[in-house]
Each structure stands twice: as structure tokens, then as C-alpha cells.
Amino acid sequence: MAQEDQDITFPFADTTVDAPPINQEPVQKIINICRAMSLWPITFGIACCAIEMMSFGMARFDSARFGAEVFRPSPRQADLMIVAGTISNKMAPLVTRLYEQMPAPRWVIAMGNCAISGGPFVFKNQYGIVEGVDQIIPVDIYLPGCPPRPEGLLEGLFQLQEKITGRRWWPTPDQAQIAKGK
Amino acid sequence: MNLDLRLDTSGDFYAQKFQPTKRDDTLILNMGPQHPSTHGVLRILLEIDGEYIVRADPVLGYIHRMHEKMAEIMTYPQYLPNPSRTDYLHALAWGWAHVGAVERLMDIEVPERAEYIRVITCELNRISSHLLWWGAYLLDLGAFTPIMYAFDDRERIQDILQRITGSRLTYCYYRFGGVSHDIDQRFIEETKTQCARMKDRAKMFKDLVTDNFILRKRVEEIGEIPLDTCRKYGATGPVLRGSGLAYDTRRAEPYSVYDRFDYKIPTHDTCDAMGRYLVRMDEIQESIQIIEQALDSLPEGNFIHPKAPKRPKPPAGDVYFAVEGGRGKIGMHLVSDGGNKPYRLKLRAPGFSNLSLFSEIAQGTLIADAVSILGSLDLVIPEIDR
């Protein structure tokens, strides 16, 4: 498998976070619902998937009605990193740095095949990309596609909201039953 | 936390190379690679004196995805999806450059209907590419509304194209010897409706944006690129046509059936960002002209050559095939040794040459004007980094 050829020398991101100031479950449950309904993504469009992420924010698919309204350029003001595109070896330390600059709680959606596993750019003895952003930062939701449709990214957002709050808030697609494997 | 790395204030490799000629009273600032206005992962090292840029040096490679290496290890059909990912906004033009290079090397004749389909789809893609450029450029300048309108029109074009190509963005529609699927009556009607709609929208774009006082102040007389600078750096496309020279690959090196259509090459000789802006807006209208003429004279026939090779093995030799992309002249230098994989495939990206003149024209400008200049160059960084 190509991944065995690759020698990852990038350190994994530092994921230590402080405990929340009011650490009681009922309070956290309510706060989690508030957070899930107002996830603010960071403008981190890297490659082709960035265009579908822009479509996701525009009028037809409109992520604003689900809370992901404001795309913040600064990581200090964002809580969701949608990694949209291929991570090259040159970019990898910067992705880690951006992730570490986001204040907790923070989530990551790996959008597109490149962010999940290197995508179409994986070949034997490839020298340039990181095969999957989960090699360097922890990922919450994986979203396959090349690029995934904006509806796919919306579904990823819904599943992230489900992961944060524990229940699904929006109707499921009719064709697929979301497996609640725990 | 590894504090040593975090507190490293000497900068990385590129900052260290940039630093030595710094003056005492200037600041070195990094613009990017994560920046809302650099249109991808572009990093620009700036030496600034207050708000004025003294020196600018773009740093590339943050999205280098080894396209040329992949061409050497994949067979020709396996490589078909790759050029679309190079410049995903005008994916069909890159796809055309690739299949066109192979067709030129093997002397494959493309049926007339397929040529017309290629022209129609490529021009539709050019319109959607220019629309996205327009929306994103205005977003950089601070206007939030035009991008909404641009994406509305763009979604309609994407709906038309996705029925026959199967994709919304990174189309892989052209095959060696033609296209993969034929177009049907519904495609023709929808395209005609969309063309008529775009002509109406042009008036609204002009009233809302082009004649807007704030836009004019931010875009006029910014980033003047004299013609000789364009030539020294190899700039093509709207960057060159905004400096007054009507050079378009569709006229200069005619390929396919473009010589059958009547269309103008829009130019503006103001050499500034406004010239490049107006050239692209005019190009949208010219593309609509081409599409309408092509739809009216669409011939019947095969959409792919009946004996088109599924797994081409071109003879040994080399060719250069160029097409006009939304950003300029896309070139493919294909060297074959007779096998089923290219010996070397060099991708010539227009953005590469267009961006190389940035360090010269950004000297002495304000940072906000540098953002405007970058937007007017219409960069797609993955095509520059390949």
C-alpha cells in the first residue's frame, strides 16, 4: 500500500485543551446545542473542494440557515476547520499550526478524497503530499467525493451536529439510513 | 507544546532568504498561505514601509500535486481526470489541451459534431470561470452581493453541464477522438435559455458593479502592466488583452472549429486592473456569441471517432498543443517514446507566467491595492503549482 512507502515526519497536532469553566453535564448539553447550531468555519479552501465549499455557502445550498454562516479568516475566531483540498508536504506544518491556533472546542471535517486519504494523488513513492489530513490533525467527519457535492457537505455538517449534540436535527436522506453504530 | 518551534522568530527558509536585503525601517509580513484573498494557497512575502510595499516575493508550492510525475507513471486514459484538477475552474480547457496533444501526435481526426460540442462546453465553462472570478474578485474588494449573483448564474450553467458530463466542477468529458456522451435536445434548449438570460444579466452587472463608484476607485489605475512587461514575462490571456494587445490562442493558433465563428477579441488599452476586468466581462458576452453560433450550426454525426483508440499508444515524437483557457494560453508539451505512457508531459500554466510579473508591478503599491492586483490577475494556484 502506498502509505507504507511514505515517511511521515510531521508531528501530530497538539490536542491538549483546558477543561471548560462550568463542567456540568446539563449545562454542557445546552451549550453544545448552541455550538452545533452556530459552527463558524475557517476559510481554508486549498484546492478544488474549496469551490464546492463556496457553493455550500452561497444562495442555493446556503449553509447559513444551519448556522455555518460566517466564514472567519482568522483561526482564532473559528471553531470548524473544513479541510478542503490536498495537503502537500510543504503545507502540512501550517495546517497543524492553524489547527492549534483554533480555540477549543474545535472540530475538523475532512472534505474530499484528498483530505481523507490523499485522493487521486497517491501513487507508489509519491513525494509531495500527506496522505490524509488525519495524519496530522484529528478529524471528526470524513466526507468522500472528488469533489463532494455541496449537498454532501451539508450532510457532513448535519452529522457533525449529531456528533456534538447526540441527536440528529434535520431529516435524513431517504435512501441511506444513518447507522448509529456506537 | 514544542516551544522551540513556536518561538522561532528567524522565519522559515523563504523568510531567511528574503530577509538579508531588508531595510532597517521596514517590516516583513507574510500574506498567506491561508488568506481569504490569495485565491488558494499562495504565500507572498512582503517587505512593507507603512502601508506601501517595498518588495514582494511570491512563494509557491503549497499545493504542488505532482501532476507531471503522475503523467509519466499513468497511461493516457488513466491520466484523463488529472488535467481538470489542475485548473478546476476551466477544467474543460485543460482536458482539451491533454486530449488535443494526443490527437495531434497520433493524427486522430475528431468528428465535426464532437468539435462543436467541445466548443460549446468549453465556452460554457469559460463563462462560469469568469463568473466565479468576478464574484471572488469583488469579495476580495469587500462587496458581498455580486458573488451571490455570480454563483446563481454559475449554478445554472453547472446544472446544464452536469447532465452530460456527470460532474459539477472537475469535468472529465473529452476523450481521445471526441467526447464521452452526446448532447441532446434538452441541453440545446437549456443552453439557449441560459445564454439569453446571461445577456440580460450583463446589464444588471454593469449597473450594480462596473459603474459603481467604489469599484472604480479600487480598480482603476491599479496595477499597470505595460505591454513590454507582459512580453518579458510571457503573460497571456486577459492580463495581456487588458494591456491592449489582441492575442488569443483561438485566433493565433487556430484549433478545432473556432475559425468558423464570428467573435471579437476584446481588448482595453488602459493596462490597469480595470482594463483586465472589462476584458473578462466582454469575454463572457463573446463566449455567448460563440455558443449561439455553434448551437445554430451544430452538425449531425458521431460524437466520437468510430475508431478512436481507447488505449492510445502514440508514435515516438513530441508535440506542443495550446488552447485558450480562461486565464490565458494553456500549453501541453507531450513527448512520447511509443509506449502507452507519456515519456514527459509538461503542463504550461498561464497563471505561472502571469503571477511571475507580480513582484515587479507590486513595488510601491498599497497592500490593499496588491489584493486588487492579485484578484485582477485571476489566479488559480493549483495550476501554478501543478
Next chain:
Amino acid sequence: MSDTGAKPDNAEGKKTPAAKKKNNGPKYSGYDLDCFLSPQDVLRAVRELDQSGFFLEDISCLDIQEGLFLVYHFDRYEQPGRVGLRVLLDRNNPEIPSIFDIYPGAAWHERECFDFFGVRFTDHPNLIPLLLDPDYKGLPPLLKDEGDRQGLEQILPERDVSPVSVQSQELIQKIHDCSKTHDRTQS
């Protein structure tokens, strides 16, 4: 050197294995003028091209058995016609003067060749990695393995690959006259 680019020069009439099919080369290869030069003549040729109003399209490189094969592509805005300059460099010492002083746009193209093939351009103002990670420690990525390299005969069969002198008036005249004069049906 044919300046139509249609049929490659076959002055000696020698047959090569690659030509056992009816391979006379493509009808039109995209080149209107194709010349092989030696490394020390490149600057002079490029100056001629600059004076004739050409612009630099790109600088490409190939890794072949005989060495590293640089290809410069130029085209013209008015009177379009493509010129390809081909230079063979020694693999153990791949050095060639930079054309940065004549065409500033060449700076990035040359850095790219340096990145991927290790070609050193002397007098280049800033020969540092452009696209690759500066921490990348391997060999230049687009160099081929020993067994995969082909020779000039295999990739450019039946061509006269001897370098032409840039002092010759014939070449300078060809540069001035270069244009897409011949008739082509489709791409």
C-alpha cells in the same frame, strides 16, 4: 532543420526501429521552428528572439540517456509562430547560463527546472526551490531511473539532432520569418 515542422529531416534516409510503422511524425507538431543548440549558444539565440519580439512560453526539461535535454518554447504575439530551442546538457555537470537578464519571466521557469531536474542556471538571481519543499531531501523528482531512460533516437526518431551554429545567418533569418504559414485542417 525543417521550418514547417511537418516532416522531420530525414537527410540520410536512415531507418530506425521506431519507424517501422508508417511513422512520418504528426502532420503538424506545434513547432514552426525547431533547432538544436549547444549550451553556450543559447544566450545569443535568445537575444535574437527577444529582438524579434518573441515571448517565453516555458522552459521544459527531459531526462534522457544522453543527458538532460532542455527545451525552450517561444512564441510571438504578432506573427505567431512557435520556436523550440533544444539544448543537451551533460548529466554530471548540468549547467547553462540563465536567460533572466533578457527575459525576467524565465526566473521561475528555471527554478522549476532546477527543482525537478537539478539543472543549475549560472547567474540566476535566486536559484532556490520554487515548488518543492526546501526540506525535501531526495533526488530531483522528475529524473528517471536508469532503466527507464530512453535515448534521443527513441523519442525524436529520424531527426537531425546536431547543434546548429547560432552565428549562421540562415538561423537568424528563420527566426525573423517564423510563422504559422502552412495550412492545417484540424488540430
